[in-house]
Amino acid sequence: MKIIQHHIFTIAGAIGLLLFSAASHAEVDAHARNLSASCAACHGTNGNNAGGMPVLAGMDKVLFVSQMKDFKSGARPATVMHHHAKGYSDEEFEKLADFFAAQKR
Numbered sequence: 001m002k003i004i005q006h007h008i009f010t011i012a013g014a015i016g017l018l019l020f021s022a023a024s025h026a027e028v029d030a031h032a033r034n035l036s037a038s039c040a041a042c043h044g045t046n047g048n049n050a051g052g053m054p055v056l057a058g059m060d061k062v063l064f065v066s067q068m069k070d071f072k073s074g075a076r077p078a079t080v081m082h083h084h085a086k087g088y089s090d091e092e093f094e095k096l097a098d099f100f101a102a103q104k105r
């Protein structure tokens with residue numbers, strides 16, 4: 001019985017390790033993750049906010065980029081986002097859009 005139990009734990013450990021390495025190999029653009037860190041203060045970790053700010057997780061990519069460009073140009077009036085949008089290039093908007101679109105709500 002002891003031996004069987006030992007094997008079960010070994011197998012469970014192996015499965016856990018497999019799942020872990022599969023998760024850590026998931027394609028995450030490290031640059032996008034760094035860029036998004038400065039958004040977390042208001043929009044929450046991975047874009048899932050808890051305090052009444054717009055949720056960015058799962059946001060449509062095209063809409064995301066268009067909103068960021070509109071904040072930057074001033075086409076969309078904002079309280080704070082026009083300041084943030086000015087710090088990023090169009091290419092970085094794309095990366096941020098990819099990152100947030102991939103986050104689960």
Ligand code: HEC
Pocket residue numbers: 035036038039040041042043053054055056064067068077078079080081082084096
């Ligand atoms: C200081 C708080 C704050 C930070 C930091 C911040 N945001 Fe925002 N965000 C807001 C607020 C508030 C709004 C609503 C528009 C406004 O009043 O500026 C908003 C709106 C948005 C919207 C539009 C959402 C919609 O549903 O239309 C997007 C996209 C967005 N933010 C992206 C970002 C990204 C990307 C970053 C990081 C680069 C970021 N925000 C950082 C506060 C913040």
